[in-house]
Amino acid sequence: MTLHIAFDNSYARLPDRFYVRQAPVPVAEPRLLALNEPLARDLGLDPAALGSPEGIAMLAGNAVPEGAEPLAQAYAGHQFGGWNPQLGDGRAILLGEVVDQSGQRRDIQLKGAGRTPFSRMGDGRAWVGPVLREFVVSEAMHAMGVPTTRALSAVATGETIRRERAYPGAVLARVASSHIRVGTFQYFYARNDMEALVALTEHVLQRHYPGVEGAMGLLRAVVDRQARLVAQWMSLGFIHGVMNTDNMAVSGETIDYGPCAFMDAYHPDTVFSSIDAYGRYAYRQQPQVAAWNLAQLATALLPLMGNEAAIPEATEVVQGLAGIYAEEWTRRFAAKLGLDPADPDVQPLATRLLDQMAATWADFTLTFRALAEDGEVPADLAAQPAFQDWRRDWEAKSPDRDAMRAANPAIIPRNHRVEAMIQAAVAGDLAPLDELREALARPFDSDSRFDHLRVPPQEEERVVQTFCGT
Ligand code: AMP
Ligand code: MG
Numbered sequence: 039m040t041l042h043i044a045f046d047n048s049y050a051r052l053p054d055r056f057y058v059r060q061a062p063v064p065v066a067e068p069r070l071l072a073l074n075e076p077l078a079r080d081l082g083l084d085p086a087a088l089g090s091p092e093g094i095a096m097l098a099g100n101a102v103p104e105g106a107e108p109l110a111q112a113y114a115g116h117q118f119g120g121w122n123p124q125l126g127d128g129r130a131i132l133l134g135e136v137v138d139q140s141g142q143r144r145d146i147q148l149k150g151a152g153r154t155p156f157s158r159m160g161d162g163r164a165w166v167g168p169v170l171r172e173f174v175v176s177e178a179m180h181a182m183g184v185p186t187t188r189a190l191s192a193v194a195t196g197e198t199i200r201r202e203r204a205y206p207g208a209v210l211a212r213v214a215s216s217h218i219r220v221g222t223f224q225y226f227y228a229r230n231d232m233e234a235l236v237a238l239t240e241h242v243l244q245r246h247y248p249g250v251e252g253a254m255g256l257l258r259a260v261v262d263r264q265a266r267l268v269a270q271w272m273s274l275g276f277i278h279g280v281m282n283t284d285n286m287a288v289s290g291e292t293i294d295y296g297p298c299a300f301m302d303a304y305h306p307d308t309v310f311s312s313i314d315a316y317g318r319y320a321y322r323q324q325p326q327v328a329a330w331n332l333a334q335l336a337t338a339l340l341p342l343m344g345n346e347a348a349i350p351e352a353t354e355v356v357q358g359l360a361g362i363y364a365e366e367w368t369r370r371f372a373a374k375l376g377l378d379p380a381d382p383d384v385q386p387l388a389t390r391l392l393d394q395m396a397a398t399w400a401d402f403t404l405t406f407r408a409l410a411e412d413g414e415v416p417a418d419l420a421a422q423p424a425f426q427d428w429r430r431d432w433e434a435k436s437p438d439r440d441a442m443r444a445a446n447p448a449i450i451p452r453n454h455r456v457e458a459m460i461q462a463a464v465a466g467d468l469a470p471l472d473e474l475r476e477a478l479a480r481p482f483d484s485d486s487r488f489d490h491l492r493v494p495p496q497e498e499e500r501v502v503q504t505f506c507g508t
Pocket of ligand 1: 125126127128129130156157158159160161162163164280284285294296
Protein backbone atom coordinates (compact mmCIF):
# COMPACT_ATOMS: atom_id res chain seq x y z
CA MET A 39 0.00 0.00 0.00
CA THR A 40 1.51 3.29 -0.90
CA LEU A 41 1.11 6.39 1.13
CA HIS A 42 0.74 9.54 -0.84
CA ILE A 43 0.67 12.87 0.97
CA ALA A 44 0.23 16.09 -0.99
CA PHE A 45 2.50 18.31 1.09
CA ASP A 46 2.63 22.05 0.53
CA ASN A 47 5.12 23.47 2.99
CA SER A 48 4.64 27.20 3.39
CA TYR A 49 6.68 27.48 6.59
CA ALA A 50 9.69 25.91 4.89
CA ARG A 51 9.49 28.72 2.33
CA LEU A 52 10.03 31.35 5.04
CA PRO A 53 13.63 32.57 5.59
CA ASP A 54 16.21 30.08 6.88
CA ARG A 55 16.43 31.58 10.33
CA PHE A 56 12.84 30.55 11.12
CA TYR A 57 13.91 26.90 11.56
CA VAL A 58 16.60 24.29 11.27
CA ARG A 59 16.15 21.56 8.71
CA GLN A 60 16.27 18.32 10.61
CA ALA A 61 14.99 14.81 9.89
CA PRO A 62 13.37 12.76 12.64
CA VAL A 63 15.72 10.32 14.35
CA PRO A 64 14.58 6.73 13.64
CA VAL A 65 13.36 4.54 16.50
CA ALA A 66 14.03 0.87 17.26
CA GLU A 67 10.71 -0.85 16.81
CA PRO A 68 7.61 1.17 15.92
CA ARG A 69 4.27 -0.22 17.03
CA LEU A 70 0.96 1.58 16.53
CA LEU A 71 -0.91 2.42 19.76
CA ALA A 72 -3.63 4.62 18.32
CA LEU A 73 -4.66 5.91 14.92
CA ASN A 74 -7.26 8.63 14.42
CA GLU A 75 -9.06 7.44 11.30
CA PRO A 76 -11.62 10.28 11.00
CA LEU A 77 -8.83 12.85 11.26
CA ALA A 78 -6.76 10.96 8.68
CA ARG A 79 -9.70 11.13 6.28
CA ASP A 80 -10.16 14.87 6.96
CA LEU A 81 -6.55 15.33 5.97
CA GLY A 82 -7.11 13.39 2.77
CA LEU A 83 -4.96 10.51 4.01
CA ASP A 84 -5.93 6.86 3.64
CA PRO A 85 -6.24 5.35 7.15
CA ALA A 86 -5.35 1.88 5.85
CA ALA A 87 -2.15 3.21 4.31
CA LEU A 88 -1.28 5.05 7.53
CA GLY A 89 -1.78 1.85 9.51
CA SER A 90 0.43 -0.16 7.14
CA PRO A 91 4.10 -0.77 7.98
CA GLU A 92 5.04 2.04 5.60
CA GLY A 93 2.58 4.42 7.27
CA ILE A 94 3.68 3.47 10.77
CA ALA A 95 7.32 4.00 9.76
CA MET A 96 6.40 7.54 8.75
CA LEU A 97 4.40 8.18 11.94
CA ALA A 98 7.38 6.98 14.01
CA GLY A 99 9.87 9.14 12.11
CA ASN A 100 11.63 6.15 10.56
CA ALA A 101 10.77 7.14 7.00
CA VAL A 102 10.38 10.62 5.61
CA PRO A 103 7.57 10.66 3.05
CA GLU A 104 7.99 12.22 -0.34
CA GLY A 105 7.27 15.93 -0.30
CA ALA A 106 7.96 16.35 3.41
CA GLU A 107 10.55 18.98 4.38
CA PRO A 108 11.25 18.13 8.00
CA LEU A 109 12.32 20.99 10.22
CA ALA A 110 12.49 22.16 13.83
CA GLN A 111 10.94 25.59 14.40
CA ALA A 112 12.75 28.34 16.27
CA TYR A 113 10.94 30.20 19.07
CA ALA A 114 11.55 31.86 22.40
CA GLY A 115 9.26 32.36 25.37
CA HIS A 116 8.49 33.39 28.89
CA GLN A 117 8.42 30.28 31.06
CA PHE A 118 6.67 30.92 34.40
CA GLY A 119 7.37 34.59 33.81
CA GLY A 120 11.09 34.11 33.15
CA TRP A 121 12.44 35.08 29.75
CA ASN A 122 14.16 32.45 27.62
CA PRO A 123 15.42 33.86 24.31
CA GLN A 124 16.04 30.46 22.76
CA LEU A 125 13.65 27.54 23.05
CA GLY A 126 12.51 26.02 19.76
CA ASP A 127 11.41 22.51 18.88
CA GLY A 128 13.70 20.41 21.05
CA ARG A 129 11.88 17.19 20.37
CA ALA A 130 9.36 17.93 17.67
CA ILE A 131 9.79 17.84 13.92
CA LEU A 132 7.40 19.50 11.52
CA LEU A 133 7.08 17.08 8.60
CA GLY A 134 5.14 19.54 6.49
CA GLU A 135 1.70 20.97 5.74
CA VAL A 136 -1.29 19.60 3.91
CA VAL A 137 -4.44 21.34 2.81
CA ASP A 138 -7.35 19.36 4.23
CA GLN A 139 -10.71 18.42 2.72
CA SER A 140 -12.23 21.74 3.76
CA GLY A 141 -9.36 23.78 2.33
CA GLN A 142 -7.67 24.41 5.69
CA ARG A 143 -3.88 24.27 5.90
CA ARG A 144 -2.71 21.86 8.64
CA ASP A 145 0.72 21.05 10.06
CA ILE A 146 1.73 17.45 10.59
CA GLN A 147 4.31 17.33 13.35
CA LEU A 148 6.02 14.45 15.13
CA LYS A 149 6.50 15.03 18.86
CA GLY A 150 9.20 12.91 20.48
CA ALA A 151 11.04 12.58 17.16
CA GLY A 152 14.59 12.90 18.47
CA ARG A 153 17.18 15.53 19.22
CA THR A 154 17.39 18.80 17.32
CA PRO A 155 19.71 21.81 17.61
CA PHE A 156 17.13 23.20 20.10
CA SER A 157 17.22 20.21 22.46
CA ARG A 158 19.60 21.75 25.00
CA MET A 159 19.97 19.06 27.72
CA GLY A 160 16.91 17.06 26.57
CA ASP A 161 16.86 13.69 24.87
CA GLY A 162 14.42 14.76 22.16
CA ARG A 163 12.02 12.02 23.15
CA ALA A 164 8.65 11.52 24.85
CA TRP A 165 7.29 8.57 26.75
CA VAL A 166 4.02 6.72 26.34
CA GLY A 167 2.32 8.52 29.28
CA PRO A 168 2.33 12.11 28.04
CA VAL A 169 1.82 11.00 24.46
CA LEU A 170 -1.37 9.11 25.31
CA ARG A 171 -2.49 11.87 27.67
CA GLU A 172 -2.19 14.41 24.87
CA PHE A 173 -3.87 12.05 22.42
CA VAL A 174 -6.90 11.47 24.63
CA VAL A 175 -7.26 14.96 26.10
CA SER A 176 -6.78 16.89 22.84
CA GLU A 177 -9.28 14.67 21.03
CA ALA A 178 -11.76 15.04 23.90
CA MET A 179 -11.37 18.82 23.69
CA HIS A 180 -12.08 18.67 19.98
CA ALA A 181 -15.18 16.54 20.57
CA MET A 182 -16.39 19.16 23.07
CA GLY A 183 -15.99 21.84 20.42
CA VAL A 184 -12.85 23.48 21.81
CA PRO A 185 -10.31 24.79 19.27
CA THR A 186 -7.29 22.55 19.69
CA THR A 187 -4.40 20.79 18.06
CA ARG A 188 -5.36 17.23 17.13
CA ALA A 189 -3.80 13.82 17.55
CA LEU A 190 -3.35 11.72 14.42
CA SER A 191 -1.45 8.81 15.91
CA ALA A 192 0.56 7.48 18.82
CA VAL A 193 3.34 5.01 18.07
CA ALA A 194 5.41 3.14 20.66
CA THR A 195 9.09 3.24 19.79
CA GLY A 196 10.38 0.07 21.46
CA GLU A 197 12.98 2.26 23.19
CA THR A 198 13.43 3.15 26.84
CA ILE A 199 13.17 6.75 28.00
CA ARG A 200 14.82 7.90 31.22
CA ARG A 201 12.81 10.31 33.37
CA GLU A 202 12.30 9.88 37.15
CA ARG A 203 12.58 6.24 36.11
CA ALA A 204 12.59 4.21 32.90
CA TYR A 205 9.53 4.37 30.66
CA PRO A 206 8.62 3.10 27.21
CA GLY A 207 9.07 5.73 24.49
CA ALA A 208 6.45 6.96 22.05
CA VAL A 209 5.93 9.45 19.23
CA LEU A 210 2.78 11.53 18.80
CA ALA A 211 1.76 12.77 15.37
CA ARG A 212 0.14 16.11 16.04
CA VAL A 213 -1.96 18.12 13.63
CA ALA A 214 -2.41 21.86 14.07
CA SER A 215 -3.59 24.75 11.97
CA SER A 216 -0.06 25.94 12.72
CA HIS A 217 2.53 25.64 15.48
CA ILE A 218 3.26 29.37 15.51
CA ARG A 219 3.36 30.67 19.06
CA VAL A 220 3.48 34.01 20.86
CA GLY A 221 7.08 32.94 21.49
CA THR A 222 7.77 32.78 17.74
CA PHE A 223 7.16 36.54 17.53
CA GLN A 224 9.20 37.10 20.68
CA TYR A 225 12.13 35.21 19.16
CA PHE A 226 12.52 37.68 16.30
CA TYR A 227 11.66 40.74 18.40
CA ALA A 228 14.45 39.83 20.82
CA ARG A 229 16.87 39.65 17.88
CA ASN A 230 15.67 42.97 16.49
CA ASP A 231 14.95 41.15 13.23
CA MET A 232 12.37 43.42 11.58
CA GLU A 233 12.45 41.59 8.29
CA ALA A 234 11.52 38.33 10.00
CA LEU A 235 8.79 40.01 12.08
CA VAL A 236 7.24 41.39 8.91
CA ALA A 237 7.43 38.02 7.13
CA LEU A 238 5.98 36.18 10.15
CA THR A 239 3.13 38.67 10.53
CA GLU A 240 2.22 38.35 6.85
CA HIS A 241 2.39 34.57 7.04
CA VAL A 242 0.13 34.44 10.10
CA LEU A 243 -2.38 36.94 8.72
CA GLN A 244 -2.68 35.03 5.47
CA ARG A 245 -2.89 31.68 7.18
CA HIS A 246 -5.12 32.39 10.17
CA TYR A 247 -6.74 35.77 9.74
CA PRO A 248 -7.48 36.43 6.07
CA GLY A 249 -9.04 39.87 5.73
CA VAL A 250 -7.29 41.22 8.80
CA GLU A 251 -4.62 43.83 8.15
CA GLY A 252 -1.48 44.94 9.89
CA ALA A 253 0.19 44.11 13.18
CA MET A 254 -2.48 45.91 15.25
CA GLY A 255 -5.17 43.96 13.40
CA LEU A 256 -3.32 40.75 14.15
CA LEU A 257 -3.02 41.60 17.84
CA ARG A 258 -6.72 42.40 18.02
CA ALA A 259 -7.62 39.13 16.30
CA VAL A 260 -5.40 36.99 18.52
CA VAL A 261 -6.73 38.69 21.66
CA ASP A 262 -10.27 37.91 20.53
CA ARG A 263 -9.57 34.22 19.90
CA GLN A 264 -7.60 33.70 23.09
CA ALA A 265 -10.24 35.46 25.21
CA ARG A 266 -12.90 33.13 23.82
CA LEU A 267 -10.69 30.07 24.07
CA VAL A 268 -9.90 30.61 27.74
CA ALA A 269 -13.57 31.32 28.53
CA GLN A 270 -14.40 27.97 26.96
CA TRP A 271 -11.70 26.21 29.02
CA MET A 272 -13.17 27.79 32.14
CA SER A 273 -16.66 26.60 31.24
CA LEU A 274 -15.37 23.02 31.10
CA GLY A 275 -13.16 23.13 34.19
CA PHE A 276 -10.04 22.73 32.07
CA ILE A 277 -6.66 23.75 33.44
CA HIS A 278 -3.89 24.03 30.86
CA GLY A 279 -1.14 23.88 33.43
CA VAL A 280 1.76 25.52 31.54
CA MET A 281 0.52 28.70 29.89
CA ASN A 282 4.00 29.90 28.99
CA THR A 283 4.18 32.19 25.96
CA ASP A 284 5.78 29.38 23.96
CA ASN A 285 2.72 27.26 24.69
CA MET A 286 0.19 29.76 23.34
CA ALA A 287 -0.64 29.40 19.65
CA VAL A 288 -1.49 32.54 17.70
CA SER A 289 -4.13 30.52 15.81
CA GLY A 290 -6.24 30.36 18.98
CA GLU A 291 -5.98 26.59 19.28
CA THR A 292 -5.19 24.94 22.60
CA ILE A 293 -1.63 23.65 22.29
CA ASP A 294 1.00 21.73 24.29
CA TYR A 295 -0.91 19.44 26.56
CA GLY A 296 1.53 18.82 29.38
CA PRO A 297 0.40 18.65 32.98
CA CYS A 298 -3.11 19.68 31.97
CA ALA A 299 -6.26 18.33 33.57
CA PHE A 300 -9.98 18.76 34.03
CA MET A 301 -10.94 19.60 37.57
CA ASP A 302 -12.97 17.07 39.47
CA ALA A 303 -13.93 18.86 42.70
CA TYR A 304 -14.45 22.53 41.92
CA HIS A 305 -12.22 25.10 43.47
CA PRO A 306 -10.91 28.11 41.56
CA ASP A 307 -7.46 27.88 43.15
CA THR A 308 -6.88 24.39 41.73
CA VAL A 309 -3.41 23.76 40.29
CA PHE A 310 -2.25 20.44 38.85
CA SER A 311 1.21 20.95 37.53
CA SER A 312 3.94 19.62 39.78
CA ILE A 313 6.26 22.38 38.57
CA ASP A 314 3.84 25.24 39.29
CA ALA A 315 4.77 25.83 42.92
CA TYR A 316 3.18 29.29 43.17
CA GLY A 317 -0.06 28.57 41.35
CA ARG A 318 0.75 30.95 38.50
CA TYR A 319 -1.35 28.78 36.19
CA ALA A 320 -4.17 27.91 38.59
CA TYR A 321 -7.68 27.63 37.13
CA ARG A 322 -8.75 31.13 38.17
CA GLN A 323 -5.55 32.73 36.88
CA GLN A 324 -6.01 31.65 33.27
CA PRO A 325 -7.72 34.76 31.87
CA GLN A 326 -5.16 37.09 33.50
CA VAL A 327 -2.31 34.94 32.25
CA ALA A 328 -3.72 35.06 28.73
CA ALA A 329 -3.70 38.86 28.92
CA TRP A 330 -0.15 38.84 30.29
CA ASN A 331 0.99 36.62 27.41
CA LEU A 332 -0.73 38.81 24.85
CA ALA A 333 0.97 41.87 26.33
CA GLN A 334 4.19 40.07 25.38
CA LEU A 335 2.83 39.58 21.86
CA ALA A 336 1.95 43.29 21.74
CA THR A 337 5.51 44.15 22.79
CA ALA A 338 6.94 41.93 20.07
CA LEU A 339 4.69 43.56 17.45
CA LEU A 340 5.36 47.11 18.60
CA PRO A 341 8.13 47.81 16.06
CA LEU A 342 5.61 47.04 13.28
CA MET A 343 2.94 49.24 14.81
CA GLY A 344 4.99 52.42 15.13
CA ASN A 345 6.79 51.81 18.45
CA GLU A 346 5.98 54.27 21.29
CA ALA A 347 3.17 55.93 19.37
CA ALA A 348 1.28 52.64 19.26
CA ILE A 349 1.53 51.85 22.97
CA PRO A 350 -1.80 53.41 24.03
CA GLU A 351 -3.79 51.57 21.37
CA ALA A 352 -1.94 48.26 21.85
CA THR A 353 -2.53 48.53 25.60
CA GLU A 354 -6.20 49.14 25.02
CA VAL A 355 -6.41 46.10 22.73
CA VAL A 356 -4.78 43.82 25.30
CA GLN A 357 -6.92 45.23 28.10
CA GLY A 358 -9.92 44.58 25.87
CA LEU A 359 -9.41 40.87 26.50
CA ALA A 360 -11.23 41.17 29.83
CA GLY A 361 -14.43 42.42 28.21
CA ILE A 362 -14.43 39.82 25.42
CA TYR A 363 -13.67 37.13 27.98
CA ALA A 364 -16.53 38.26 30.24
CA GLU A 365 -18.99 38.25 27.35
CA GLU A 366 -17.91 34.80 26.18
CA TRP A 367 -17.91 33.47 29.75
CA THR A 368 -21.48 34.68 30.22
CA ARG A 369 -22.52 33.13 26.92
CA ARG A 370 -20.94 29.78 27.87
CA PHE A 371 -22.39 29.73 31.38
CA ALA A 372 -25.80 30.78 30.06
CA ALA A 373 -25.72 27.67 27.87
CA LYS A 374 -24.56 25.55 30.79
CA LEU A 375 -27.51 26.80 32.84
CA GLY A 376 -30.00 26.65 29.97
CA LEU A 377 -30.61 30.41 30.13
CA ASP A 378 -30.84 33.24 27.63
CA PRO A 379 -27.38 34.87 27.42
CA ALA A 380 -29.05 38.28 27.26
CA ASP A 381 -30.68 37.72 30.67
CA PRO A 382 -28.82 40.01 33.11
CA ASP A 383 -29.24 37.39 35.86
CA VAL A 384 -26.94 34.88 34.13
CA GLN A 385 -23.72 36.23 35.58
CA PRO A 386 -24.95 36.52 39.19
CA LEU A 387 -26.71 33.13 39.01
CA ALA A 388 -23.62 31.38 37.64
CA THR A 389 -21.43 33.03 40.26
CA ARG A 390 -23.73 32.08 43.14
CA LEU A 391 -23.73 28.47 41.97
CA LEU A 392 -19.95 28.36 41.58
CA ASP A 393 -19.49 29.86 45.06
CA GLN A 394 -21.64 27.11 46.56
CA MET A 395 -19.82 24.47 44.55
CA ALA A 396 -16.45 25.76 45.76
CA ALA A 397 -17.67 25.83 49.36
CA THR A 398 -18.60 22.13 49.15
CA TRP A 399 -15.94 20.96 46.68
CA ALA A 400 -18.70 19.77 44.39
CA ASP A 401 -17.60 17.88 41.30
CA PHE A 402 -17.63 20.40 38.43
CA THR A 403 -18.72 18.17 35.56
CA LEU A 404 -21.11 16.05 37.57
CA THR A 405 -22.91 19.04 39.09
CA PHE A 406 -23.65 20.74 35.77
CA ARG A 407 -24.62 17.47 34.08
CA ALA A 408 -26.92 16.60 37.00
CA LEU A 409 -28.65 19.96 36.62
CA ALA A 410 -28.97 19.30 32.87
CA GLU A 411 -30.44 15.84 33.41
CA ASP A 412 -32.59 16.98 36.34
CA GLY A 413 -30.67 14.49 38.44
CA GLU A 414 -29.12 14.64 41.85
CA VAL A 415 -26.31 17.09 42.47
CA PRO A 416 -23.58 16.08 44.96
CA ALA A 417 -25.07 15.59 48.45
CA ASP A 418 -22.95 18.20 50.24
CA LEU A 419 -24.04 20.80 47.74
CA ALA A 420 -27.69 19.75 47.82
CA ALA A 421 -27.68 20.12 51.62
CA GLN A 422 -26.67 23.80 51.50
CA PRO A 423 -29.58 26.18 52.15
CA ALA A 424 -27.86 28.72 49.87
CA PHE A 425 -27.87 26.15 47.09
CA GLN A 426 -31.58 25.39 47.64
CA ASP A 427 -32.33 29.11 47.34
CA TRP A 428 -30.22 29.26 44.22
CA ARG A 429 -32.01 26.28 42.70
CA ARG A 430 -35.41 27.88 43.28
CA ASP A 431 -34.32 31.13 41.63
CA TRP A 432 -32.80 29.24 38.73
CA GLU A 433 -35.77 26.88 38.17
CA ALA A 434 -38.03 29.95 38.09
CA LYS A 435 -36.35 30.81 34.78
CA SER A 436 -37.51 27.52 33.18
CA PRO A 437 -34.04 26.49 31.99
CA ASP A 438 -33.75 24.74 28.63
CA ARG A 439 -32.59 21.23 29.52
CA ASP A 440 -31.85 20.19 25.93
CA ALA A 441 -29.54 23.14 25.47
CA MET A 442 -27.89 22.24 28.79
CA ARG A 443 -27.19 18.68 27.70
CA ALA A 444 -25.42 20.02 24.62
CA ALA A 445 -23.24 22.33 26.74
CA ASN A 446 -22.38 20.14 29.73
CA PRO A 447 -20.39 17.00 28.95
CA ALA A 448 -21.33 13.77 30.70
CA ILE A 449 -17.86 12.37 30.10
CA ILE A 450 -14.55 14.18 30.44
CA PRO A 451 -11.06 12.65 30.52
CA ARG A 452 -10.91 12.44 34.28
CA ASN A 453 -7.38 12.49 35.54
CA HIS A 454 -7.59 9.23 37.47
CA ARG A 455 -8.94 7.48 34.37
CA VAL A 456 -6.20 8.94 32.21
CA GLU A 457 -3.56 7.79 34.71
CA ALA A 458 -5.07 4.30 34.88
CA MET A 459 -5.20 4.16 31.08
CA ILE A 460 -1.50 5.08 30.92
CA GLN A 461 -0.54 2.43 33.46
CA ALA A 462 -2.49 -0.19 31.55
CA ALA A 463 -0.89 0.85 28.26
CA VAL A 464 2.59 0.66 29.78
CA ALA A 465 1.69 -2.88 30.89
CA GLY A 466 0.59 -3.72 27.35
CA ASP A 467 -3.19 -3.39 27.79
CA LEU A 468 -4.72 -0.90 25.36
CA ALA A 469 -8.36 -1.65 26.26
CA PRO A 470 -8.73 1.36 28.63
CA LEU A 471 -7.25 3.63 25.94
CA ASP A 472 -9.70 2.35 23.35
CA GLU A 473 -12.61 2.71 25.74
CA LEU A 474 -11.70 6.30 26.67
CA ARG A 475 -11.31 7.19 23.02
CA GLU A 476 -14.71 5.77 22.15
CA ALA A 477 -16.52 7.38 25.10
CA LEU A 478 -14.84 10.77 24.66
CA ALA A 479 -15.69 10.94 20.97
CA ARG A 480 -19.28 11.66 22.10
CA PRO A 481 -18.88 13.48 25.42
CA PHE A 482 -22.40 14.94 25.50
CA ASP A 483 -24.21 11.60 24.98
CA SER A 484 -25.92 9.74 27.79
CA ASP A 485 -24.55 6.30 26.95
CA SER A 486 -25.06 3.87 29.82
CA ARG A 487 -22.09 1.77 28.64
CA PHE A 488 -19.87 4.57 29.89
CA ASP A 489 -21.63 5.49 33.15
CA HIS A 490 -18.59 4.34 35.15
CA LEU A 491 -16.51 7.00 33.40
CA ARG A 492 -18.73 9.73 34.82
CA VAL A 493 -17.84 8.90 38.39
CA PRO A 494 -15.43 11.26 40.19
CA PRO A 495 -12.37 9.69 41.80
CA GLN A 496 -12.60 8.12 45.23
CA GLU A 497 -10.31 9.73 47.79
CA GLU A 498 -7.56 7.15 47.13
CA GLU A 499 -7.90 7.49 43.35
CA ARG A 500 -7.48 11.24 43.29
CA VAL A 501 -4.58 12.49 41.21
CA VAL A 502 -3.51 15.75 42.78
CA GLN A 503 -0.59 16.47 40.50
CA THR A 504 0.37 15.74 36.98
CA PHE A 505 3.98 15.69 36.10
CA CYS A 506 5.74 17.63 33.47
CA GLY A 507 8.26 14.79 33.11
CA THR A 508 7.15 14.64 29.56
P1 AMP B 1 7.31 22.03 26.84
O1 AMP B 1 7.42 22.07 28.33
O2 AMP B 1 7.00 20.68 26.30
O3 AMP B 1 6.43 23.10 26.29
O4 AMP B 1 8.78 22.33 26.31
C1 AMP B 1 9.51 23.50 26.59
C2 AMP B 1 10.79 23.47 25.79
O5 AMP B 1 11.61 22.38 26.18
C3 AMP B 1 10.62 23.32 24.29
O6 AMP B 1 11.63 24.03 23.65
C4 AMP B 1 10.78 21.83 24.09
O7 AMP B 1 11.16 21.51 22.78
C5 AMP B 1 11.88 21.51 25.08
N1 AMP B 1 11.82 20.10 25.54
C6 AMP B 1 10.90 19.55 26.37
N2 AMP B 1 11.18 18.24 26.56
C7 AMP B 1 12.28 17.96 25.83
C8 AMP B 1 13.06 16.78 25.61
N3 AMP B 1 12.74 15.63 26.18
N4 AMP B 1 14.12 16.88 24.79
C9 AMP B 1 14.45 18.04 24.21
N5 AMP B 1 13.79 19.18 24.38
C10 AMP B 1 12.70 19.15 25.18
MG1 MG C 1 5.86 23.72 24.58
